[in-house]
Structures are given as structure tokens and as C-alpha cells.
Amino acid sequence: GENVEQHPSTLSVQEGDSAVIKCTYSDSASNYFPWYKQELGKRPQLIIDIRSNVGEKKDQRIAVTLNKTAKHFSLHITETQPEDSAVYFCAARTNFGNEKLTFGTGTRLTIIP
Amino acid sequence: DADVTQTPRNRITKTGKRIMLECSQTKGHDRMYWYRQDPGLGLRLIYYSFDVKDINKGEISDGYSVSRQAQAKFSLSLESAIPNQTALYFCATSEGRESNQPQHFGDGTRLSIL
Numbered sequence: 001g002e003n004v005e006q007h008p009s010t011l012s013v014q015e016g017d018s019a020v021i022k023c024t025y026s027d028s029a030s031n032y033f034p035w036y037k038q039e040l041g042k043r044p045q046l047i048i049d050i051r052s053n054v055g056e057k058k059d060q061r062i063a064v065t066l067n068k069t070a071k072h073f074s075l076h077i078t079e080t081q082p083e084d085s086a087v088y089f090c091a092a093r094t095n096f097g098n099e100k101l102t103f104g105t106g107t108r109l110t111i112i113p
Numbered sequence: 114d115a116d117v118t119q120t121p122r123n124r125i126t127k128t129g130k131r132i133m134l135e136c137s138q139t140k141g142h143d144r145m146y147w148y149r150q151d152p153g154l155g156l157r158l159i160y161y162s163f164d165v166k167d168i169n170k171g172e173i174s175d176g177y178s179v180s181r182q183a184q185a186k187f188s189l190s191l192e193s194a195i196p197n198q199t200a201l202y203f204c205a206t207s208e209g210r211e212s213n214q215p216q217h218f219g220d221g222t223r224l225s226i227l
Contacts (some may be wrong), residue, residue, distance in 0.1 A: 009153070034215055034216075043220050044203070099160055100158055103155040105155040106155050113116075
């Protein structure tokens with residue numbers, strides 16, 4: 001089955017700086033990679049996703065890159081703001097047989113004012 | 114999304130009790146999922162259902178059972194609760210017509226087993 005590793009587990013950055021979170025996956029058949037943000041006490045919410053036919057996707061201050069050869073994908077947040085403080089989860093899904101998401105273990109991002 | 118509703122939001126119970134967590138959705142999605150979240154372990158899939166007649170085990174199904182009563186309802190049961198089932202439980206839904214659709218989560222149920 002799929003295995004997703006996520007690093008780092010905690011990350012602190014100065015407000016205005018960039019943050020990068022990295023994930024690797026094991027199943028080369030995986031072709032969908034969402035990122036979720038979970039604020040304290042709240043539900044995970046999708047912030048951006050990428051499909052395997054695309055190498056990069058951007059939405060305002062958030063971008064995701066995918067390297068299929070190396071089987072890794074990354075979340076980039078630029079010009080960080082205090083409201084970016086949260087736990088971020090990456091996930092991967094195969095489109096073969098019964099599709100299901102496998103999540104990484106999460107990164108707690110803290111933005112220092 | 115308020116469209117995915119979980120009840121109860123919090124529950125404290127004792128070892129050996131039977132517990133049911135309920136999830137209902139108004140999004141019209143075919144696919145529903147149950148996850149548990151533990152600190153440092155992320156979200157792990159317990160069971161999932163792609164339609165009313167389809168139930169599948171996830172990676173940590175032991176000690177749990179589910180029922181898909183209707184397209185909109187998917188309940189998770191702990192037949193005889195044990196303390197290591199203390200966790201935050203999330204229900205999620207996604208569309209079934211196309212692959213690779215995002216999952217939408219409920220607000221979660223915080224379950225404590227004493």
C-alpha cells in the first residue's frame with residue numbers, strides 16, 4: 001500500500017518569510033496529491049491539490065510542486081502571515097482499484113510575528 | 114463545510130461500552146469515509162464506502178464497524194470501547210462521478226474512553 005512521509009513535523013518561520021513542507025510517497029501509481037490545513041480545534045480543509053499530469057500549481061501565496069520521478073511533492077507558502085499558523089497535512093491517492101487517500105503525519109507551522 | 118455533520122461532537126464513556134458516531138451529509142456525495150486522528154500520526158482511514166451497498170476496510174478497521182444507512186448517512190460503531198480508541202474521529206465525503214475529487218470533512222467527534 002501507499003506510504004506518505006512528511007517533513008518537518010514542526011516548522012517556525014518569521015512573519016513575511018517563506019515556508020516549505022515536503023512529502024514523499026511510495027506508490028508510483030499515485031496521481032492525486034491534496035494538501036489540507038487544520039487550524040486548532042477545527043476540521044481539515046483543502047487548500048490546494050495537484051494531479052500527476054501537472055508539475056506545479058499556484059494559488060495566490062500557496063504553491064505546490066510535484067516531482068513524479070523522485071516521488072515527492074512540496075507545499076510552498078510565501079509572505080507568511082499569522083493566520084497561516086496551523087497543522088498542514090499532505091496526502092496521496094492512487095487511481096487504481098479502490099481509491100483512498102493516505103495522509104502524511106502533519107507539520108505544525110508557527111508564524112512568529 | 115456545515116454540509117457534513119457529525120454527532121456527537123464530544124463523548125466520554127467507559128471501557129466496554131458500545132458507542133455509535135453518526136455522520137450525515139447534504140452534499141449529495143456518493144463516497145463517505147471515517148478517519149481517526151491521533152497526535153503525531155495524522156489521519157488514518159478506518160472504513161470507507163463508495164455507495165450504499167459498498168463498504169471497505171481501511172488501514173485500522175479492527176475494533177470498529179460501520180453502517181451506510183443511506184447515501185447521506187454513514188455511522189461508525191465501537192462494539193466494546195477500549196482506552197486506546199480515545200481519539201478525534203472525522204467523517205469525510207467526496208463525489209463519486211469523477212476520480213480524484215477532494216474530500217470534505219466534518220467538524221469531528223472527540224471521543225474519550227476511560
